[in-house]
Amino acid sequence: MHRYIGRRLLGLPLVILMVSILVFTLTRIGGTPIGPYLEPGMTDEEIAALEERFNLDEPLPMQYVAWLGGVVRGELGWSAVAAAPVVDVFRQRIPASFELGAFAALWAVTLGIGLGTFAARRRNRMGDQIAGVVAVGGASMPAFWLGIILLIVFWSYLGWFPHGRSDSVIWNSLPHPTNFYTIDAILAGNLNALRDALWHLVLPALTLGYAAVGIVTRMMRSSLLDEMGKDYVDAARARGLPENLVVRRHARRNAFIPTITVIGLSIGIMFEGTVVVETIFGWPGLGNWMADSVLSGDQGTTLAFVIFTSILFVSLNLAVDVLYGYLDRRVVLRRT
Amino acid sequence: MWFHAVHVERAPVLAGEGPLRVKARRLWGTTKDVFSRGSTAFGAIVIVLLLAMAIFAPLIVPENPRGAFQMPRDLSSVAVPPGTPGHLLGTTRLGGDVLYGIVWGSRLSLQLSIYVVSGAVLIGLVVGSTAGIVGGKVDAILMRVVDVFLSIPTLVFPLAIAAVLGPSFANIVVALAVIMWARYARIIRSQILQVREEDYVDAARAIGDSKFGIIRRDILPNSFTPVAVQATLDMGHAVLLGATLAFIGLAVAGQAEWGTLVSEGQADIIAGRWWTSTFPGLMVFLWALSFNLVGDGLRDVLDPRTEGR
Numbered sequence: 001m002h003r004y005i006g007r008r009l010l011g012l013p014l015v016i017l018m019v020s021i022l023v024f025t026l027t028r029i030g031g032t033p034i035g036p037y038l039e040p041g042m043t044d045e046e047i048a049a050l051e052e053r054f055n056l057d058e059p060l061p062m063q064y065v066a067w068l069g070g071v072v073r074g075e076l077g078w079s080a081v082a083a084a085p086v087v088d089v090f091r092q093r094i095p096a097s098f099e100l101g102a103f104a105a106l107w108a109v110t111l112g113i114g115l116g117t118f119a120a121r122r123r124n125r126m127g128d129q130i131a132g133v134v135a136v137g138g139a140s141m142p143a144f145w146l147g148i149i150l151l152i153v154f155w156s157y158l159g160w161f162p163h164g165r166s167d168s169v170i171w172n173s174l175p176h177p178t179n180f181y182t183i184d185a186i187l188a189g190n191l192n193a194l195r196d197a198l199w200h201l202v203l204p205a206l207t208l209g210y211a212a213v214g215i216v217t218r219m220m221r222s223s224l225l226d227e228m229g230k231d232y233v234d235a236a237r238a239r240g241l242p243e244n245l246v247v248r249r250h251a252r253r254n255a256f257i258p259t260i261t262v263i264g265l266s267i268g269i270m271f272e273g274t275v276v277v278e279t280i281f282g283w284p285g286l287g288n289w290m291a292d293s294v295l296s297g298d299q300g301t302t303l304a305f306v307i308f309t310s311i312l313f314v315s316l317n318l319a320v321d322v323l324y325g326y327l328d329r330r331v332v333l334r335r336t
Numbered sequence: 337m338w339f340h341a342v343h344v345e346r347a348p349v350l351a352g353e354g355p356l357r358v359k360a361r362r363l364w365g366t367t368k369d370v371f372s373r374g375s376t377a378f379g380a381i382v383i384v385l386l387l388a389m390a391i392f393a394p395l396i397v398p399e400n401p402r403g404a405f406q407m408p409r410d411l412s413s414v415a416v417p418p419g420t421p422g423h424l425l426g427t428t429r430l431g432g433d434v435l436y437g438i439v440w441g442s443r444l445s446l447q448l449s450i451y452v453v454s455g456a457v458l459i460g461l462v463v464g465s466t467a468g469i470v471g472g473k474v475d476a477i478l479m480r481v482v483d484v485f486l487s488i489p490t491l492v493f494p495l496a497i498a499a500v501l502g503p504s505f506a507n508i509v510v511a512l513a514v515i516m517w518a519r520y521a522r523i524i525r526s527q528i529l530q531v532r533e534e535d536y537v538d539a540a541r542a543i544g545d546s547k548f549g550i551i552r553r554d555i556l557p558n559s560f561t562p563v564a565v566q567a568t569l570d571m572g573h574a575v576l577l578g579a580t581l582a583f584i585g586l587a588v589a590g591q592a593e594w595g596t597l598v599s600e601g602q603a604d605i606i607a608g609r610w611w612t613s614t615f616p617g618l619m620v621f622l623w624a625l626s627f628n629l630v631g632d633g634l635r636d637v638l639d640p641r642t643e644g645r
Contacts, residue, residue: 015483015484015487018480018481018484019484019487019488022484022488023488023493023496026496026497026500026514027496027497027500028500132375133375136375136625136628136629136632137625139624139628140572140576140621140624140625140628141621141624142576142579142580142583142595142598142617142620142621142624143580144579144580144583144595144598144599144617145598145613145617145618145620145621148598148601148602148605148613148614148617149613149614149617151605152605152610152613152614155605156605156606156608156610157608157610268489269490271489272489272490272491272492273491275491275492275495275584276491276580276583276584279584280602290492290495291584291585294495294496294499294584294585294586295499295584295585297499299500302496302499302500303496305492305496306489306492306493306496309489309492309493310487310488310489310493313487313488313489314487317487
């Protein structure tokens with residue numbers, strides 16, 4: 001097991017390196033990323049000096065090495081959109097995205113597991129069909145549309161839920177040691193702020209989580225069906241265990257194992273989804289910033305974000321595999 | 337192989353029946369199997385309607401003389417609600433007819449998904465068969481590359497590429513094909529490795545068939561089923577992702593593109609004008625949903641190993 005983890009960990013930097021080369025090369029197809037730094041009326045000499053300052057006059061492999069050196073030193077460049085160093089903006093904006101993602105994951109995983117179990121136990125009956133519709137809907141639903149429909153109904157028409165991340169008066173009324181609005185509110189003991197935080201989270205978390213609901217439901221259903229057909233489940237039934245307990249204590253525990261894989265996958269998908277969802281809801285997180293940077297041609301930020309996302313994807317894959325190995329000992333035996 | 341097992345069971349060769357008729361009857365049997373499920377049949381009907389809309393677009397709404405995919409601007413009726421005479425689904429803030437955007441947008445979506453999927457299949461075919469046939473170091477390196485492409489983020493990565501290449505339809509196609517080919521490469525390679533070991537390939541080799549002949553006659557037809565299933569699903573994914581990129585702002589502004597229209601309508605919802613976003617977004621959903629339903633249905637019938645997933 002440890003050897004397997006070790007081998008995977010050693011492979012991790014290699015994959016990340018390859019991803020970064022790929023992304024770096026592809027984002028340079030369109031020419032040098034000098035655009036955001038140019039000001040009207042700059043002379044050719046000034047532009048050349050600027051390019052030299054950012055190593056943009058060198059061949060592409062050298063630029064990559066220079067960029068990688070910066071990354072190793074913790075310098076990711078300058079974000080023109082936020083007018084601050086990329087690293088600082090990341091640090092400042094991560095809590096908002098993370099908070100949104102956590103709530104989205106919470107409802108997606110809870111509902112997905114519940115719905116998947118429900119569907120498997122009513123195989124080919126009405127309940128199963130409905131769960132199937134919910135699941136395939138999640139895979140087909142454009143997040144940008146779902147978000148807008150929710151805003152039309154619950155914000156514009158009914159006025160039940162707000163837009164954005166916070167009510168600025170309430171937000172300013174309490175200190176923000178962590179920048180997680182919910183946690184800050186709890187730390188300050190401010191119930192009003194907590195309510196405000198949760199209220200603002202409802203619609204964007206619903207939108208962001210829906211794609212994952214579909215994925216988790218499908219996997220939970222199919223792996224529970226797999227387990228229900230096995231001998232040990234029959235054995236448990238033969239011992240006279242009520243069906244409810246057969247599912248809860250035996251079948252479902254094993255069915256969780258494959259489901260964990262897709263939960264890892266869904267977290268990656270949700271992280272990407274923030275680009276769309278945060279834009280719609282005016283959420284001051286990473287995704288919103290990424291969308292602005294992309295549209296303003298800020299390649300440094302784009303590059304940093306893509307590579308950050310890739311690292312997250314690769315790490316999630318690894319974490320899921322390792323977890324899988326711990327939970328299902330058979331996997332380890334086969335692989336080492 | 338399971339492919340034949342399914343059909344032999346359903347359609348045995350009758351005495352005195354020609355091979356063509358057997359083939360036709362087996363195909364009919366499979367088709368019936370696929371569409372006997374309600375959700376698949378529903379998806380297929382929606383696909384047929386969407387394709388009909390794309391093909392007969394000029395008959396439904398006359399083409400804009402300034403460019404078929406350019407939204408017409410009717411400045412005399414700006415932001416009118418659905419049901420207005422002449423503007424069945426209302427107009428945008430800029431006087432664009434929403435119905436026009438939906439109808440011509442379906443043609444644009446059809447083009448997008450066909451270009452993206454055929455591009456991805458082509459690259460996957462070349463890379464996958466090279467890896468599977470040459471084997472050894474080439475295989476190891478190519479599969480490593482495939483792994484990298486499978487682990488990159490499917491929204492953020494094309495977003496970055498499309499942003500660098502500049503907002504245009506062609507660049508969205510390129511950006512999506514770049515992330516979609518890897519799965520095909522893997523499918524085709526694994527089919528080659530699997531089929532290579534089959535007895536009938538040995539037989540073909542024994543009677544002196546050339547390598548190319550074996551690939552063309554034995555390996556490619558056997559890869560067809562999993563590729564077709566994946567391609568059906570990707571027809572939906574391509575439009576979903578393409579519209580998302582367009583929504584973020586990477587398509588040409590003012591085009592009859594569903595994602596672009598939803599984005600245009602975003603600013604209107606505070607004013608209570610819900611129609612600009614609602615209808616085009618619904619089309620994206622229907623498109624992705626119908627291809628997902630049919631793709632799932634195909635997989636369940638043609639590929640029983642993953643039944644029920």
